[in-house]
Amino acid sequence: xxxxxxxxxxxxxxxxxxxxxxxxxxxxxxxxxxxxxxxxxxxxxxxxxxxxxxxxxxxxxxxxxxxxxxxxxxxxxxxxxxxxxxxxxxxxxxxxxxxxxxxxxxxxxxxxxxxxxxxxxxxxxxxxxxxxxxxxxxxxxxxxxxxxxxxxxxxxxxxxxxxxxxxxxxxxxxxxxxxxxxxxxxxxxxxxxxxxxxxxxxxxxxxxxxxxxxxxx
Amino acid sequence: xxxxxxxxxxxxxxxxxxxxxxxxxxxxxxxxxxxxxxxxxxxxxxxxxxxxxxxxxxxxxxxxxxxxxxxxxxxxxxxxxxxxxxxxxxxxxxxxxxxxxxxxxxxxxxxxxxxxxxxxxxxxxxxxxxxxxxxxxxxxxxxxxxxxxxxxxxxxxxxxxxxxxxxxxxxxxxxxxxxxxxxxxxxxxxxxxx
Numbered sequence: 042x043x044x045x046x047x048x049x050x051x052x053x054x055x056x057x058x059x060x061x062x063x064x065x066x067x068x069x070x071x072x073x074x075x076x077x078x079x080x081x082x083x084x085x086x087x088x089x090x091x092x093x094x095x096x097x098x099x100x101x102x103x104x105x106x107x108x109x110x111x112x113x114x115x116x117x118x119x120x121x122x123x124x125x126x127x128x129x130x131x132x133x134x135x136x137x138x139x140x141x142x143x144x145x146x147x148x149x150x151x152x153x154x155x156x157x158x159x160x161x162x163x164x165x166x167x168x169x170x171x172x173x174x175x176x177x178x179x180x181x182x183x184x185x186x187x188x189x190x191x192x193x194x195x196x197x198x199x200x201x202x203x204x205x206x207x208x209x210x211x212x213x214x215x216x217x218x219x220x221x222x223x224x225x226x227x228x229x230x231x232x233x234x235x236x237x238x239x240x241x242x243x244x245x246x247x248x249x250x251x252x253x254x255x256x257x258x
Numbered sequence: 259x260x261x262x263x264x265x266x267x268x269x270x271x272x273x274x275x276x277x278x279x280x281x282x283x284x285x286x287x288x289x290x291x292x293x294x295x296x297x298x299x300x301x302x303x304x305x306x307x308x309x310x311x312x313x314x315x316x317x318x319x320x321x322x323x324x325x326x327x328x329x330x331x332x333x334x335x336x337x338x339x340x341x342x343x344x345x346x347x348x349x350x351x352x353x354x355x356x357x358x359x360x361x362x363x364x365x366x367x368x369x370x371x372x373x374x375x376x377x378x379x380x381x382x383x384x385x386x387x388x389x390x391x392x393x394x395x396x397x398x399x400x401x402x403x404x405x406x407x408x409x410x411x412x413x414x415x416x417x418x419x420x421x422x423x424x425x426x427x428x429x430x431x432x433x434x435x436x437x438x439x440x441x442x443x444x445x446x447x448x449x450x451x452x
Binding site for chain 2: 052053056058087088091092094095096098099100101104105107108109111112113115116
């Protein structure tokens with residue numbers, strides 16, 4: 042190694058940062074070269090004194106006491122954050138607090154829940170909606186029933202005649218009347234063929250129409 | 259199971275105690291504005307405590323805290339944007355040129371006793387350190403005050419090992435030259451008076 046190469050490694054050599062082989066080479070060179078040995082000694086002395094000058098000073102106790110308090114305060118804050126309630130717990134607490142806030146002293150729980158609360162007003166609105174809906178339904182119901190129900194008020198001619206015969210027989214048995222009772226005039230449903238009995242009195246219009254048709258034939 | 263945070267604080271403070279003085283000295287030398295030193299130290303320590311859960315016990319607590327403090331101070335220095343305005347960025351060659359203007363025979367021995375040098379450097383040293391670049395100053399101080407190995411300095415500053423050696427060699431050369439020039443001034447003034 043030449044002198045300039047040795048000089049460039051003075052810093053790492055004095056800081057003991059070189060490997061064993063390079064350190065050995067430098068030591069051999071310094072033993073053989075008085076100029077480099079003198080330069081190394083001067084540099085070592087200067088750097089030691091520079092380091093001593095840079096290391097001069099002392100700590101400020103007040104600063105470190107303040108820092109220690111800050112660290113402990115930060116630790117307490119972290120501990121408080123770790124033991125803090127979860128969001129679910131906070132929501133439950135908020136709900137309970139809200140209920141407690143609206144509940145008056147001495148007021149029962151059901152009164153607190155029903156009056157005056159949004160639930161109460163929502164329930165009232167729901168009842169009114171149900172009543173309105175039922176009114177709409179029941180308003181159409183009679184018309185539907187009237188249209189769909191069978192016409193029970195209209196009796197068939199056979200039934201009417203049977204009733205009349207029974208009524209007449211009953212009157213004869215009881216001797217209540219001399220003349221035979223007139224059976225109720227049957228009202229034939231539209232488009233239904235009328236069946237004539239021998240006891241039926243033929244209307245004049247029918248007789249006239251039959252005569253007219255016979256003369257034509 | 260909840261972590262014992264009080265115990266963490268005690269453990270952290272126990273590790274911090276032996277390096278308090280070095281941290282403070284390092285910060286006061288490195289920071290550009292002296293009044294920022296206390297805030298920088300406090301911020302760095304609290305930042306380190308916040309990240310203490312991630313600290314590996316087998317790593318060097320000293321190097322880890324110096325790294326956090328260095329970043330804090332660099333951020334402060336950048337924030338003030340004063341380094342670029344005041345830094346001369348003198349290269350060793352320029353300092354050598356200034357130094358070579360004086361004949362070697364007139365050079366006094368600028369390596370006085372440590373006590374006198376410390377007194378002389380107390381205020382002037384801060385001015386001399388500001389001649390250095392941010393990285394040169396950090397490397398020099400981490401080596402002189404932090405007593406770190408080159409590899410630890412490289413990791414702390416996140417720079418290559420070769421850069422550490424280069425920064426340290428330039429910083430030492432600049433400081434030796436600046437201190438030598440300052441020590442020559444009284445001798446020159448004395449000669450002028452004669």
